[in-house]
Amino acid sequence: xxxxxxxxxxxxxxxxxxxxxxxxxxxxxxxxxxxxxxxxxxxxxxxxxxxxxxxxxxxxxxxxxxxxxxxxxxxxxxxxxxxxxxxxxxxxxxxxxxxxxxxxxxxxxxxxxxxxxxxxxxxxxxxxxxxxxxxxxxxxxxxxxxxxxxxxxxxxxxxxxxxxxxxxxxxxxxxxxxxxxxxxxxxxxxxxxxxxxxxxxxxxxxxx
Amino acid sequence: xxxxxxxxxxxxxxxxxxxxxxxxxxxxxxxxxxxxxxxxxxxxxxxxxxxxxxxxxxxxxxxxxxxxxxxxxxxxxxxxxxxxxxxxxxxxxxxxxxxxxxxxxxxxxxxxxxxxxxxxxxxxxxxxxxxxxxxxxxxxxxxxxxxxxxxxxxxxxxxxxxxxxxxxxxxxxxxxxxxxxxxxxxxxxxxxxxxxxxxxxxxxxxxxxxxxxxxxxxxxxxxxxxxxxxxxx
Numbered sequence: 001x002x003x004x005x006x007x008x009x010x011x012x013x014x015x016x017x018x019x020x021x022x023x024x025x026x027x028x029x030x031x032x033x034x035x036x037x038x039x040x041x042x043x044x045x046x047x048x049x050x051x052x053x054x055x056x057x058x059x060x061x062x063x064x065x066x067x068x069x070x071x072x073x074x075x076x077x078x079x080x081x082x083x084x085x086x087x088x089x090x091x092x093x094x095x096x097x098x099x100x101x102x103x104x105x106x107x108x109x110x111x112x113x114x115x116x117x118x119x120x121x122x123x124x125x126x127x128x129x130x131x132x133x134x135x136x137x138x139x140x141x142x143x144x145x146x147x148x149x150x151x152x153x154x155x156x157x158x159x160x161x162x163x164x165x166x167x168x169x170x171x172x173x174x175x176x177x178x179x180x181x182x183x184x185x186x187x188x189x190x191x192x193x194x195x196x197x198x199x200x201x202x203x204x205x206x207x208x
Numbered sequence: 209x210x211x212x213x214x215x216x217x218x219x220x221x222x223x224x225x226x227x228x229x230x231x232x233x234x235x236x237x238x239x240x241x242x243x244x245x246x247x248x249x250x251x252x253x254x255x256x257x258x259x260x261x262x263x264x265x266x267x268x269x270x271x272x273x274x275x276x277x278x279x280x281x282x283x284x285x286x287x288x289x290x291x292x293x294x295x296x297x298x299x300x301x302x303x304x305x306x307x308x309x310x311x312x313x314x315x316x317x318x319x320x321x322x323x324x325x326x327x328x329x330x331x332x333x334x335x336x337x338x339x340x341x342x343x344x345x346x347x348x349x350x351x352x353x354x355x356x357x358x359x360x361x362x363x364x365x366x367x368x369x370x371x372x373x374x375x376x377x378x379x380x381x382x383x384x385x386x387x388x389x390x391x392x393x394x395x396x397x398x399x400x401x402x403x404x405x406x407x408x409x410x411x412x413x414x415x416x417x418x419x420x421x422x423x424x425x426x427x428x429x430x431x432x433x434x435x436x437x438x439x440x441x
Contacts, residue, residue: 057400057401084371084401086371086400086401087371087401088371088374088401088402088403088406089371089401089406090403106370106371106372107371119372122319124319124320124321124346125321145280145281146279146280146281146282146284147281149281150235150281150284150285153281153284153285156284156288156324157324160321160322160323160345161321
């Protein structure tokens with residue numbers, strides 16, 4: 001299995017030979033592979049963009065557009081396994097122009113929970129981590145925010161938050177412990193919430 | 209004390225301002241506070257200290273942020289240093305009747321608690337001579353309207369970091385239209401997921417990519433407003 005570091009910074013190339021291409025965020029790679037294995041979905045080929053694009057949403061749209069253009073001729077269907085992810089509606093507009101579908105919703109925290117359930121919670125002061133983001137907390141949160149070099153900035157970033165919610169895709173005690181430690185580092189209360197794969201599973205099943 | 213430590217008080221004015229640019233760039237708040245006090249003791253006006261030393265330094269920080277040389281953590285440290293200087297200058301500026309470019313009410317929209325960008329804009333606007341009324345985070349349309357009525361600003365600034373909260377800006381602007389007061393204010397919007405197209409679509413006057421652009425945009429709209437007022441006379 002590809003490493004989390006590679007999924008963060010490099011992404012994943014498709015193996016080829018399937019009829020449906022999934023263009024996904026690297027942060028979803030393990031979960032998609034797991035769903036493929038669970039459901040015997042042999043017709044999906046998985047291409048992941050570097051997950052770290054999460055921190056620079058401006059870069060997501062051109063990267064997805066380029067991959068769709070590159071692979072369109074080689075697959076019957078392309079499905080974009082991103083939600084809006086901070087693109088302010090530009091990813092949806094690009095997908096509409098390209099004639100490909102994507103996952104509805106604002107971000108993966110929402111579709112893991114289920115978009116309707118997430119919206120209903122209205123949790124303004126919660127900061128979310130998924131399995132992947134717990135494992136990659138330093139690469140996605142601590143270092144990019146400069147907290148390794150300037151810990152005094154912590155409350156500037158997180159002073160308005162109250163709780164770190166760990167949305168668990170799997171039951172993993174080690175990740176629970178790690179997520180709790182992340183909450184402590186950010187000075188936030190901690191809550192673990194099991195979501196499983198939520199709407200990710202539903203939307204992939206629709207393309208199966 | 210090391211031999212190469214710089215004694216700020218030993219520097220002449222030009223060298224001190226240059227050193228303050230460096231200290232601001234490096235986020236050194238105590239040194240900025242010291243530099244501000246030295247310049248004031250040398251009979252600089254608070255307005256000159258603000259514009260020539262602090263804003264001059266923050267302009268370099270803003271340019272390097274725009275050009276990808278500096279990143280958010282460094283900008284926040286520089287802003288924190290500038291805040292130290294501003295805390296000394298603000299009461300003095302009020303006392304000495306420094307020129308005021310305009311007045312702005314600013315706040316993060318309902319459902320959104322993110323205020324880093326908004327705070328940077330507020331600080332840079334103050335540095336540029338605007339009076340800034342900061343409504344904080346999670347502002348309802350009622351709260352914006354109350355502030356517009358009580359403060360009578362020239363500019364309304366709204367900020368959002370989330371795709372889910374940015375549409376609330378349109379709710380505020382539509383309410384201003386319904387009440388027939390939309391044209392009484394310059395409406396500027398900003399935040400990471402926004403773009404120019406969104407700003408136009410919701411009926412804002414301008415989308416501002418960062419704090420430096422917000423200041424320039426605000427100044428340009430204020431100049432236009434003054435020109436229009438003069439032409440109408």
